[in-house]
Amino acid sequence: MPGFAATNNTVSGVAAQVDGVFLFITLVGLFFFVLTQGFLIYFALRYRRKKREEPAETPYITGSHWLETLWVVIPSLVVLAIFIYGYLVYRTIRTPPADAVEIQVTARQWLYQFTYPDGRTAVNEVRVEVGRPVKFLMKSADVIHGLYLPDFRVKMDILPGSYTYLWVQPEQVGKYEIYCTEYCGTGHSVMRAVMIVMNHEDYGRWVKQEEKPETLSLTKKGEKLTENSGCLACHSLDGTARVGPTLKGLFGKKVALADGKSVVADETYIRESILEPNAKLVQGFPPVMPTFQGVLKDEDITAIIAYIKTVK
Amino acid sequence: MPDDIAPSPPADRGYLTEKGFLSWACTLDHKRIGLLYLGTTLLFFLVGGVFALLLRMKLMYPGEELFSNKAYNVFFTLHGIMMIFLFIIPAIPSALGNFLIPLMIGARDVAFPRLNIFSYWIFLAGIIVILASLASPLDTGWTFYTPYSATTGAAVTVLSFGIFLVGMSSILTGLNFIVTIHRLRAPGLTWFRLPLFIWSMYATSIIQVLATPVVGITFLLLAAERIFGVGFFDPAKGGDPLLFQHFFWFYSHPVVYVMILPAMGIVSEILPVFARKPIFGYKGIAYSSLAIAFIGFLVWGHHMFVSGMSDVAGIIFSFLTFFVAVPTGVKVFNWIATLYRGSISLDAPMLYSLTFIFLFIIGGLTGPFLGALATNVHLHDTYFVVAHFHYTMMGGTVIGLFAGLHYWFPKMFGRMYSERRALTAWLLIFFGFNITFFSMFILGVQGMPRRWAEYPERFQPLHIASTAGSWFLALGTVLMFWNLFRSLFRGGPAQPDPWGSKTLEWRTGSPPPTHNFAEIPTVTEWPYGFGKKEKERE
Numbered sequence: 001m002p003g004f005a006a007t008n009n010t011v012s013g014v015a016a017q018v019d020g021v022f023l024f025i026t027l028v029g030l031f032f033f034v035l036t037q038g039f040l041i042y043f044a045l046r047y048r049r050k051k052r053e054e055p056a057e058t059p060y061i062t063g064s065h066w067l068e069t070l071w072v073v074i075p076s077l078v079v080l081a082i083f084i085y086g087y088l089v090y091r092t093i094r095t096p097p098a099d100a101v102e103i104q105v106t107a108r109q110w111l112y113q114f115t116y117p118d119g120r121t122a123v124n125e126v127r128v129e130v131g132r133p134v135k136f137l138m139k140s141a142d143v144i145h146g147l148y149l150p151d152f153r154v155k156m157d158i159l160p161g162s163y164t165y166l167w168v169q170p171e172q173v174g175k176y177e178i179y180c181t182e183y184c185g186t187g188h189s190v191m192r193a194v195m196i197v198m199n200h201e202d203y204g205r206w207v208k209q210e211e212k213p214e215t216l217s218l219t220k221k222g223e224k225l226t227e228n229s230g231c232l233a234c235h236s237l238d239g240t241a242r243v244g245p246t247l248k249g250l251f252g253k254k255v256a257l258a259d260g261k262s263v264v265a266d267e268t269y270i271r272e273s274i275l276e277p278n279a280k281l282v283q284g285f286p287p288v289m290p291t292f293q294g295v296l297k298d299e300d301i302t303a304i305i306a307y308i309k310t311v312k
Numbered sequence: 313m314p315d316d317i318a319p320s321p322p323a324d325r326g327y328l329t330e331k332g333f334l335s336w337a338c339t340l341d342h343k344r345i346g347l348l349y350l351g352t353t354l355l356f357f358l359v360g361g362v363f364a365l366l367l368r369m370k371l372m373y374p375g376e377e378l379f380s381n382k383a384y385n386v387f388f389t390l391h392g393i394m395m396i397f398l399f400i401i402p403a404i405p406s407a408l409g410n411f412l413i414p415l416m417i418g419a420r421d422v423a424f425p426r427l428n429i430f431s432y433w434i435f436l437a438g439i440i441v442i443l444a445s446l447a448s449p450l451d452t453g454w455t456f457y458t459p460y461s462a463t464t465g466a467a468v469t470v471l472s473f474g475i476f477l478v479g480m481s482s483i484l485t486g487l488n489f490i491v492t493i494h495r496l497r498a499p500g501l502t503w504f505r506l507p508l509f510i511w512s513m514y515a516t517s518i519i520q521v522l523a524t525p526v527v528g529i530t531f532l533l534l535a536a537e538r539i540f541g542v543g544f545f546d547p548a549k550g551g552d553p554l555l556f557q558h559f560f561w562f563y564s565h566p567v568v569y570v571m572i573l574p575a576m577g578i579v580s581e582i583l584p585v586f587a588r589k590p591i592f593g594y595k596g597i598a599y600s601s602l603a604i605a606f607i608g609f610l611v612w613g614h615h616m617f618v619s620g621m622s623d624v625a626g627i628i629f630s631f632l633t634f635f636v637a638v639p640t641g642v643k644v645f646n647w648i649a650t651l652y653r654g655s656i657s658l659d660a661p662m663l664y665s666l667t668f669i670f671l672f673i674i675g676g677l678t679g680p681f682l683g684a685l686a687t688n689v690h691l692h693d694t695y696f697v698v699a700h701f702h703y704t705m706m707g708g709t710v711i712g713l714f715a716g717l718h719y720w721f722p723k724m725f726g727r728m729y730s731e732r733r734a735l736t737a738w739l740l741i742f743f744g745f746n747i748t749f750f751s752m753f754i755l756g757v758q759g760m761p762r763r764w765a766e767y768p769e770r771f772q773p774l775h776i777a778s779t780a781g782s783w784f785l786a787l788g789t790v791l792m793f794w795n796l797f798r799s800l801f802r803g804g805p806a807q808p809d810p811w812g813s814k815t816l817e818w819r820t821g822s823p824p825p826t827h828n829f830a831e832i833p834t835v836t837e838w839p840y841g842f843g844k845k846e847k848e849r850e
């Protein structure tokens with residue numbers, strides 16, 4: 001959990017360094033806070049006059065050259081120090097190690113698609129190995145988005161038409177949230193993903209298992225795809241409504257649509273829901289499901305439909 | 313001044329004597345034009361505030377409660393557009409600036425009175441166009457980043473035209489003020505005898521004249537992009553979305569000084585009067601206004617550190633940004649030094665001025681977190697930024713405006729308000745404000761992104777605190793306005809100079825006559841000559 005600049009931050013080296021800068025500015029800020037607010041409040045109370053009392057005699061002081069020089073010079077030096085410290089750590093933030101694993105990110109309204117070096121893809125979920133630096137090479141398929149890993153203290157905008165990058169070297173196994181920080185329309189706040197940091201053995205096992213999906217049955221493949229494509233961020237399997245309706249018992253159910261009509265959830269409807277989510281909107285839900293056109297292949301969708309049929 | 317004297321109307325209504333629609337709509341009197349702006353901008357402050365309360369209500373819940381995410385996006389867009397373009401940019405310069413500049417420099421009106429009322433009409437026309445564009449709900453945010461703003465179905469094109477008109481009004485007003493300050497000063501009123509409010513308005517006007525054309529152009533380009541598909545910003549056609557951001561912030565950064573400098577001017581007027589002390593470091597405060605106006609033009613890129621702009625540009629912008637802090641610091645230190653050994657009365661104008669300094673220090677000290685590159689990468693586009701600019705804009709500018717309203721209210725309307733009610737309102741505003749916005753600093757550090765309609769549950773407690781704070785803030789604000797509004801009709805008569813001030817506006821009636829002064833005063837000293845000289849100084 002990201003908290004107040006904890007300098008014992010062990011999620012990554014960069015995060016700890018950023019927290020170091022944060023702490024430094026906090027301490028400097030606190031010093032000036034106490035100094036200025038202290039005098040402000042002290043003077044206001046100390047030299048206070050009662051209501052309707054005649055003003056006391058006050059001295060005619062119009063300034064002081066040495067004081068004014070002092071509070072030009074000292075703050076200048078202090079901000080210079082803050083600038084330099086911030087700049088040094090920024091250099092680290094912007095310089096990925098040469099051996100970083102490169103993962104491609106394509107952002108679109110409203111999901112992130114990750115492509116691993118070996119060509120495998122996943123939506124709204126990316127798995128990386130602990131201790132290995134990863135460089136995300138990012139571009140957008142539509143408007144500007146932003147990829148933000150709060151625990152790692154890094155973010156970067158994602159642009160259409162050019163690449164931007166961001167790197168992390170996670171030092172702790174766990175699940176970390178990814179947020180979208182550049183306003184991108186209706187689904188901006190549900191555009192979230194996770195980065196799963198795994199230890200060496202688990203990661204190896206996962207890669208092996210991913211490599212031979214053809215050995216899986218159609219429903220098992222559908223189950224994997226539903227997990228890896230980020231559907232579960234918005235759809236539950238247990239009957240509760242999240243951002244979208246639950247997938248439990250969907251197949252064959254009569255679905256009430258936003259335009260007042262209704263439709264029976266058959267294969268065609270589910271397929272359409274995945275490729276053109278806004279063609280038929282479910283009543284009571286926002287139009288924020290991203291299209292999976294160009295993200296999921298035809299046989300993937302067949303597998304997902306087969307899986308949804310089994311979720312009862 | 314006793315609270316609530318019997319509602320016997322003050323004898324001479326001065327410039328307010330004439331009644332009727334045309335006497336206002338076609339007036340050439342800068343004071344009346346100032347009041348027109350004041351009424352218009354405060355109306356949008358209240359409407360924008362209602363949107364803010366709705367946003368805060370929704371944010372009490374992490375999911376899609378109360379209203380849809382789409383509606384949330386529309387509401388925060390409207391909140392931003394109204395507060396920025398229709399309230400905070402024009403409020404102090406156009407309302408108080410118009411009312412006060414001629415009075416403070418001993419002139420009978422601004423240099424171009426016809427241009428002045430024309431500016432107000434353009435402003436109104438712009439508002440009407442902007443309101444018309446709302447027929448198709450805008451959901452771009454007040455920053456209008458392309459490509460989203462170039463593709464969304466909302467009426468961005470119509471809105472662009474409205475903003476263009478409002479901007480034009482700003483330019484003309486700025487021009488008018490610059491000429492007025494140069495040409496119409498009373499005999500003996502040299503530059504270094506000018507009240508500091510005039511200095512700050514002078515710096516503000518320069519920014520308005522130089523920077524506002526850029527936002528006009530930006531919105532014209534955006535309209536061309538939408539209507540003709542020109543491709544200034546569309547990479548598919550060889551354009552660049554970052555170009556829009558550079559254009560936008562080239563205006564929108566300097567304009568934050570259009571918002572804050574006049575408020576700083578107000579505080580610089582009030583402190584000496586209520587502390588009965590000369591302002592400390594007059595020249596430092598005057599020059600720092602100009603320095604801020606100048607450096608303010610060079611730092612727009614600090615909104616774009618993670619935008620994909622080159623790292624080198626980021627480093628340069630970060631470096632320059634820190635040097636806006638220095639002249640700002642000078643002002644704060646000088647204000648505090650002004651209080652030293654004063655004889656301070658904590659009437660409403662003073663209380664709001666001290667609150668301005670208190671909140672502005674917090675807003676200012678949280679700036680370096682955002683100016684420093686490493687921490688900016690973490691905090692950019694989170695609630696930390698939202699908190700920071702509300703501390704400077706609301707805690708700074710709006711509280712400064714409140715201070716000014718309480719200070720000049722007797723001059724404007726010839727009546728006093730209830731001091732007791734003003735204090736109650738202040739208390740609610742002070743605590744409400746800090747609860748509302750301090751929570752947001754913590755949310756930001758914890759990683760809560762801005763412009764999010766929904767959020768992970770772990771952020772909920774602080775959001776609830778913030779929403780609760782917003783109710784106190786709203787209550788205090790309503791009470792404050794009610795107090796002033798009621799005093800328009802029921803307040804006791806005000807003396808020409810109820811606070812014992814030394815600037816020229818107090819040397820004429822409250823309210824002033826139409827031509828301001830029976831006889832133009834001759835100025836022989838600076839306006840802050842309070843206190844007893846121990847030995848003769850310059």
Ligand SMILES: [Cu+2]
Nearest residue numbers: 145180184191
């Ligand atoms: Cu996004």
Ligand SMILES: [Cu+2]
Nearest residue numbers: 180182184188
């Ligand atoms: Cu987004």
